[in-house]
Amino acid sequence: METGTLTVKRGHAQMLKGGVIMDVVTPEHARIAEEAGACAVMALERVPADIRAHGGVARMSDPGLILEIMSSVSIPVMAKCRIGHFVEAQILEAIGVDYIDESEVLTPADEQNHIDKRNFTVPFVCGCRNLGEALRRISEGAAMIRTKGEAGTGDVVEAVRHARAVIGDINRLSAMRTDELASYAKQIGAPLELVYETAEKKRLPVVNFAAGGVATPADAAMMMQLGVDGVFVGSGIFKSGNPAARAKAIVQAVTHFNNPKILAEVSKGLGEAMVGIGLSQLPENERLAVRGW
């Protein structure tokens, strides 16, 4: 019996495909998310919109809170650690979270190095803005990838930019002759073996979700039509007028992403979406997606 293998780490993300992972800050939120049909929850002290408002250093959440959330639902529970903070990751593994998000939403602990994720038993998800960044994270051991988007804004524009960048890069790669791949790998700063694998599969070697700014069922379905495998919704649900209804609607939108009639039906009467911050109003130094490399 072997635990922590590449197959079980990547495989867990494969079980989340076609699903919605929701940020929650209390056991009550977690139960609302589960009831709405979330395939997993991300346990946090503050959603990204509040991390922005609060300012200061954002760190791993209280393990006590994460454990409370774990005991309140039967679906998988993820938690975030700071980029490069391998001890926060060890703590999250020790309490038994199902996935760790090495996240740019928290304040980075290391400006040179991401965590070496290969020797952990618990799997990791990491953010990316393009194919090179995605493959670097996978080479460090990430078993799942998500777009960075721009968390806590409710503006989907960056998630779209990052999803299109990754998928566009894969399309270019797939059209190349194999003798062109080494030079391309060097150009995007990605390990050659993973570039070969991506070219052959015509997709990332691991599951790829959208994240960072998804606020409506239409946003979620758009990301699915662009070719991601599922969706994270952070502030978009519990910063809206009717979280339970919106959560359920986004779950349905991800399953029926190609069915505009159902999308129209589930988009009705959801109340206020999160107010949000347009990306163009966000000063460069407040953008989270530039964290990590």
Add this chain to the structure above:
Amino acid sequence: MRIGVLALQGDFEEHSSALQRLGVEVVEIRLPEDLHDIDGIVIPGGESTTIGKLARQYGLVEELKKLSNKIPFWGTCGGLVFMAADVGFDQPVLGIMDMKVERNAFGRQVESFEKELRIEGLEGPPFPGVFIRAPVVMSVGKNVKILCQVDDGRIVAVRQDNMLATSFHPELTSDDRLHRYFIAMVGETSCSTLAGSKIS
């Protein structure tokens, strides 16, 4: 042969690819109207609570229950949970297999594991079992045949007439023997239906 793969949530694409490699036509099932002219149903791994809620929303639970009297079904992991009569949680299920299951029976993700298995009815080397937050079958009714148990005796593969259920994920491996096994089940059922219609 057309096999429907329940495509509400989970790793339905992995099942579809495995079946397509074996020459089967695959239909993704999201709504009751997708269920026309299907010879078998695969329910993939995923979150059984999510799959159950999405199935109930558009009336798929009743339609799938009706079909389970007619054509073969195969559920893996979350799919096994969705087919069971008793899952110990208040969540929508088909309840078409006479068994009691325990969800996440081996523990959380850090306890997920790979293990070689001996499965009744499969020839050749051991089967690569991939268990991810996997359920086990705690007890079965008299019509349910046990196909595989892990070392401590816990049941991880069962068959009841035209229904097959596994706690693990053959669709995450390159070993296609269980997909072939299911295709053979579908073949037998469609042949006998055909024969039956000729006689009448």
